[in-house]
Amino acid sequence: MAKREIAWDLSEMFPSTTDPSVQKAIDDLTKMAENFVARYKGKIKSLSAKELLKCFRYLEEYLAKLDSIATFSYLSFMANMTLPDTQLLRDKVNKTKAELDKMLAFFNIEIGNLVYGNPNIVDEQILLNYRHFLERLRREVPHQLSEAEEKLTIEKDQFGIRAWEELQGKWLNTRVFEVELEGKKKALSFTEAFGLYFHPDRATRESATKSIYGLLGKDGEIFSSALRNIFNDWLNVCERRKYGSPMEASLIANDVDQETINNLLKTVRNHTDLYQRYMKLKAKIMGLPKLAGHDFRAPIPDAPSAKFDYDKARDLIIHAYSRFDEDYAFAVKDMFAKNHIDSTPRLGKAHGAFSWDWYEGKSAFILNNFNEALLNVYTLAHELGHATHTYYYERSQTILNYGTVQGTDCRFPMIIGEAGSIFGELLLTDLLLSQSKSNQERKAIICTVLDGASVFIFQITSGALFERSLYDAIKRGEFLDYKTICRYWVEARTEINGDAVDFLGEAEAAWIPVPHFYMPNYRFYNYPYTYAQLFVYALYEKYLEEGKEFVPKFKRALSAGCSISPVEIGKIVGLDVTGAHFWELGLKQYERFVEELEKIVS
């Protein structure tokens, strides 16, 4: 019997991509933007607090409408990219949005100047709801250029520094990788070959590693040209925009301070022994004298091949969330009941998984590719944690404090955006461990969790150290050729892995396929993942310590959206993220998993 298709229902937003109501929504939106320009362009600096409040409310009305049409066109496209109607709509909405963004670009600049010139306005009682939004804008103002310079920068970047990123992506996607897949020669695309890191056969994983990094390394000088230009460009940008360090822009975007991140990186560097303990343990489980880099994501041998059909996964996740608190599962249940989840893999559908907010509907949509494996259940629990977070802040915040606003600079700091999702994974882990019937099962669950956590806490920190060392090298006047960049990559990798892991010679080129390193004006993508993971692990420690008392505080923290800073959000649940030793609390949770695994293995 064919399995039923689990596809989301987008008709709550619009009946179909070709329905006349879609065009009407686009027209209405354009009129709203024109009205906004007529009313406010050039006038924001002289607005009183009361008038400013009116301006914000009008903008929020507009943003909510924009969110709905953008969400509808984007999700229609992601579910099936091959349909001409969805392609057409996506193109139309993207162009409209780009036009409207340009029309409204004055808002951020003018409002920034207003709060910079009149800092007291931030404290006006009537604007209390927007205080943190304004504070964040104020932090950006000193780094803004004039309107003409900003426009010129965007124009020159588009076909200048941004071209490297395109080139890297094109290179990866047009090459063929020769891999021995279970002893048979295969010609694979980059995505296919890279996916073999999860393959149970070690020789296959090794062959994929040699093939990918061998081929990439041959063009190492080309990629180092790209990287050298992007990193040097960023140092120029930092000077022009008066950033104190190459990291400062990312600190502002993440609403965090340098000292907290220094503490974070230092704590991880001081506890690499913990990570190496797991690496040695995993080697033992796999019957190897030592783990290799290509064993990081390998499934453990004889893992129970339990299949989770979709209904079983749904029941498990609802159960896991309800065990924490009955009411906490309301979003998960609503997401299933409303068919807001698209789970069946299909031709033309996007890879991977994400949760997408829908403000006007006070809901979200989840895309994933469900194949009945344990890892898929985790992914679904993760995305449903994002949706739960969304449900809380959508019900408490206006759209400017809500985080995922398109067309403004007020973005959800990533460091806090994983609070619900990683917490959901931990709830699932607790449930699965309590239900597991054998040590073999428990081993598979804990390894799945630790493999993921090791990437986000330790392996990604190695990327942050690498990135920092390249800026330092440029500042010292070093020339970053291929071998030099590889040397810094290996140094950072060794600092984290010590002698607990062996790497193939080819793997010195492992920095080449990381797309984030080539994204201009978006630096240090890495440490926010570590912050997010360890923050949530610390939250979980709090929960284990306080039990049910923790629940209402956690809900309040999730409801805050980005109306307050991550530091303040920590305070709601009694955590001081600025403390020098704070991050050790999160590592305790990681250590608990390692200890449990040690007990099973010994």
Ligand SMILES: [Zn+2]
């Ligand atoms: Zn996530």
